[in-house]
Amino acid sequence: MVQKTVFGRMDDGREVEAYTLANGAGMQVRITTYGGALMQIIVPDREGKPADVICGYDSLEDYRRADGYQGALIGRWGNRIAGARFSLDGTEYCVGANENGKNLLHGGFHGFNEKLWKAEAGENSLTLHTFSPHGEEGFPGNLAVTVTYTLTEDNRLMLDYRAEVDRKTVINLTNHAYFNLGGYASGPIFDHTLWLDADSYLETDAALIPTGRLVPVEGTPFDFRTPKAIGRDIGADNRDLQYGGGYDHCFNLTGGASDEPILRGELYDPHSGRVMQIFTDRPCIQLYTGNVMTEPVPFKGGYPQQKHHAVCLETQSMPDSMHHPHFTDGTLAPGEVFTSRTVYAFSVR
Ligand code: BGC
Numbered sequence: 001m002v003q004k005t006v007f008g009r010m011d012d013g014r015e016v017e018a019y020t021l022a023n024g025a026g027m028q029v030r031i032t033t034y035g036g037a038l039m040q041i042i043v044p045d046r047e048g049k050p051a052d053v054i055c056g057y058d059s060l061e062d063y064r065r066a067d068g069y070q071g072a073l074i075g076r077w078g079n080r081i082a083g084a085r086f087s088l089d090g091t092e093y094c095v096g097a098n099e100n101g102k103n104l105l106h107g108g109f110h111g112f113n114e115k116l117w118k119a120e121a122g123e124n125s126l127t128l129h130t131f132s133p134h135g136e137e138g139f140p141g142n143l144a145v146t147v148t149y150t151l152t153e154d155n156r157l158m159l160d161y162r163a164e165v166d167r168k169t170v171i172n173l174t175n176h177a178y179f180n181l182g183g184y185a186s187g188p189i190f191d192h193t194l195w196l197d198a199d200s201y202l203e204t205d206a207a208l209i210p211t212g213r214l215v216p217v218e219g220t221p222f223d224f225r226t227p228k229a230i231g232r233d234i235g236a237d238n239r240d241l242q243y244g245g246g247y248d249h250c251f252n253l254t255g256g257a258s259d260e261p262i263l264r265g266e267l268y269d270p271h272s273g274r275v276m277q278i279f280t281d282r283p284c285i286q287l288y289t290g291n292v293m294t295e296p297v298p299f300k301g302g303y304p305q306q307k308h309h310a311v312c313l314e315t316q317s318m319p320d321s322m323h324h325p326h327f328t329d330g331t332l333a334p335g336e337v338f339t340s341r342t343v344y345a346f347s348v349r
Contacts (some may be wrong), residue, residue, distance in 0.1 A: 007060050021125070023152065052300070062298075074176050076139050077170060146161075154345075157345075164332075181267060181275075196251050210250070249287060
């Protein structure tokens with residue numbers, strides 16, 4: 001079932017909508033056309049008690065003034081581009097240097113998280129469309145993007161991405177939901193256990209720009225190949241963790257991208273019993289433990305933002321890959337169709 005409400009208006013009067021997808025198993029997902037953001041994921045715990053497991057805001061104004069990309073669709077390029085420039089087939093492109101006036105983060109000054117997406121409701125899905133003209137934020141090519149959110153009866157939330165362009169470009173789409181399986185207002189996520197099918201991560205410099213080195217997780221605080229509490233090593237004496245102020249790193253999934261989505265990660269909250277499995281066909285997951293989640297914009301119901309109170313697991317390809325020939329390919333050419341699927345599957349234990 002899909003229900004539509006008006007969430008607010010843009011300055012030019014365009015209506016911003018919110019859609020609620022509900023299934024028969026007690027799960028509800030609310031999405032706004034502003035930034036295509038996931039606003040709410042309500043899912044039962046092991047006793048059947050529902051809670052909202054992602055952070056978000058009560059009003060459109062809060063979404064518009066906050067910086068944290070809460071629940072939003074990210075594009076054209078998720079994560080970072082060093083120096084906010086790259087060359088593609090001999091042409092140099094300068095893109096929005098929205099981080100420290102130097103690097104690009106999450107699409108630039110006005111990324112897909114600020115777009116008003118066009119919605120098309122299905123039986124149990126919501127399809128969002130946007131168009132990014134050639135030169136937007138400096139990126140080449142007229143780019144058409146479609147993202148479909150589907151809620152299944154077995155509590156899976158599927159995200160299907162599709163993009164086409166008329167000139168060679170680069171693309172790295174993701175969703176930036178912040179999860180806390182105890183409920184977004186239930187405190188830090190240190191007790192959540194995480195499993196990640198990743199045998200290396202990307203080393204970065206202090207500005208979180210990849211150095212080009214893939215570091216094996218073996219023997220480091222970055223080893224989640226057997227489930228581990230997120231808080232166990234987050235404060236370890238480790239330079240990479242200090243740069244991030246916690247985990248803020250791109251994990252390379254073992255064997256790289258896959259044709260079909262496969263199980264790559266699992267987040268588990270021992271208190272509520274909620275489990276979230278992540279299936280994806282992407283080669284990487286950025287693990288971000290809400291290290292700078294301290295904006296003065298309160299979450300739903302007035303709950304204050306607090307460091308480490310939620311965790312992002314952003315499926316993607318390698319950041320800054322245009323500067324590292326041995327990284328994954330982030331280019332998209334005319335005639336190609338970019339498609340990708342990520343599934344967040346909820347259950348209890
Ligand atoms: C980045 C963080 C950044 C955050 C912004 C994450 O994906 O890796 O460094 O602070 O997004 O909300």
